[in-house]
Amino acid sequence: MSARWFGHLAISEEMKMTDDTKHSGPPDPSLINLNQAHEVRYWTKELGVTEAQLRAAVREVGHSTSKVRAYLKLKR
Template structure:
């Protein structure tokens, strides 16, 4: 089953999928970070949104 690209938010609100443009757009706006920073933090702590939020608060 394929993703519905017309959706603006993430398919799974607990995970950040940096391989989908619409999800990257959503998360960069929701977290107030650049795409590069989002990808960097996801690479460091994984795809769980709570872990990414925690890491962003630390810095």
């Protein structure tokens, strides 16, 4: 199985998500992918933050949804 690097994560061809703009939620609810517009829209609404706040949180703690939630909770 070959993998490509996505930021600090290796993603195999099987794990790649499609660029389906009709998709309303994240394909993997444990990770936040800032490279997919529909995921950015989903997570900003889900977490009640702006895109800038979401990007800052991911920059600070990584793509883990649980870590981003905890980080944002501390910032409120």
